[in-house]
Amino acid sequence: MAAVHGSCLCGGITVEIHGKPDTVMQCYCDHCQMNASAPFQIVAKYDKSQVIVQTGEDLVKHYIVTNTASGQPKHKVFCSSCGCTLWTIPMKYGDANRFVRVSLIEDGLKNLKPDQVLFGERKDT
Numbered sequence: 001m002a003a004v005h006g007s008c009l010c011g012g013i014t015v016e017i018h019g020k021p022d023t024v025m026q027c028y029c030d031h032c033q034m035n036a037s038a039p040f041q042i043v044a045k046y047d048k049s050q051v052i053v054q055t056g057e058d059l060v061k062h063y064i065v066t067n068t069a070s071g072q073p074k075h076k077v078f079c080s081s082c083g084c085t086l087w088t089i090p091m092k093y094g095d096a097n098r099f100v101r102v103s104l105i106e107d108g109l110k111n112l113k114p115d116q117v118l119f120g121e122r123k124d125t
């Protein structure tokens with residue numbers, strides 16, 4: 001499968017993603033709601049090796065969320081120029097994965113449809 005490209009809001013950080021995600025999740029947790037200003041956020045789970053930062057490595061910053069449901073820290077990786085969150089790294093998997101926001105991937109919202117719902121009990125909160 002050909003690589004797809006993605007970027008943050010300002011375009012300072014660009015990424016190339018190889019292959020298909022393991023799963024695409026529609027997550028209703030409070031962190032996703034706060035970050036998306038929507039009932040849920042859609043993220044695609046990739047192996048770390050599938051997501052290659054092409055430009056803007058120097059703009060990449062991590063914010064570490066510690067009050068997580070799993071009790072393990074979760075890194076919110078964002079662009080320090082435009083503030084856009086690119087992906088999350090749940091450390092319960094030990095830096096193995098990148099949960100990439102599908103809206104930042106070219107045709108992501110069209111091609112990457114959720115196959116899993118997380119924290120669905122919070123749908124109406």
Ligand SMILES: [Zn+2]
Nearest residue numbers: 008010079082
């Ligand atoms: Zn940016």
Ligand SMILES: [Zn+2]
Nearest residue numbers: 027028029032
């Ligand atoms: Zn979430």
